[in-house]
């Protein structure tokens with residue numbers, strides 16, 4: 001049985017990924033925020049750890065424990081992230097730092113330990129990051145400056161890790177969803193045409209395929225999942 005580590009598992013995309021990977025018979029290991037429990041039922045048992053992933057030392061300690069408990073991490077989905085709006089007038093340094101901490105540092109701290117572990121494993125491993133469209137497309141980034149800037153770093157990290165992981169069979173990809181059809185987005189944008197949004201379940205299926213044996217022929221490390229938008 002393969003092991004998948006999922007951060008942000010309490011979120012909308014996290015829930016869909018936990019469900020999808022359990023369906024495909026993975027042992028699912030999740031990291032939730034401190035004191036949080038999974039807020040949804042799962043078809044089989046999930047191994048739960050709690051950590052503030054913005055805290056580098058705490059993240060490393062937890063991941064060392066995860067590796068001790070589970071021996072290998074075949075796939076890691078680094079899904080933690082968050083959104084804020086604002087243009088150059090309304091975005092100050094504090095907001096940029098907050099977004100970098102949430103969207104980049106959480107992924108970076110996790111990837112540091114996980115990459116090292118995967119590099120030691122005979123079969124290597126797969127790391128999946130989550131980017132965002134505004135980080136790739138300036139038009140989409142106009143009103144969401146701090147968010148776009150923070151996600152931009154994810155692409156460069158994955159690119160460099162791919163160079164470093166070549167000889168070790170550690171492959172990193174970035175999934176780039178457009179707006180996801182989540183309960184939070186439906187509340188925030190009540191008048192939007194939700195038919196154009198991409199379902200978290202569709203993204204989860206794509207991630208599972210891309211990290212499976214069948215997906216090993218995919219050479220594109222940036223996977224855009226824009227639905228109908």
Ligand SMILES: NC(=O)c1ccc[n+]([C@@H]2O[C@H](COP(=O)([O-])OP(=O)(O)OC[C@H]3O[C@@H](n4cnc5c(N)ncnc54)[C@H](OP(=O)(O)O)[C@@H]3O)[C@@H](O)[C@H]2O)c1
Nearest residue numbers: 008010011012013033052053054079080081082130179180
């Ligand atoms: N939703 C969209 O339309 C959209 C579009 C493009 C990209 N994305 C990206 O896709 C990913 C998932 O999005 P989503 O909508 O599923 O997000 P979400 O529902 O807000 O879930 C994010 C999860 O991250 C966890 N988290 C936040 N800070 C943490 C920390 N310091 N330590 C540990 N866990 C922490 C949250 O847990 P707690 O709440 O318990 O702290 C939450 O469960 C994110 O990276 C997001 O930027 C989303």
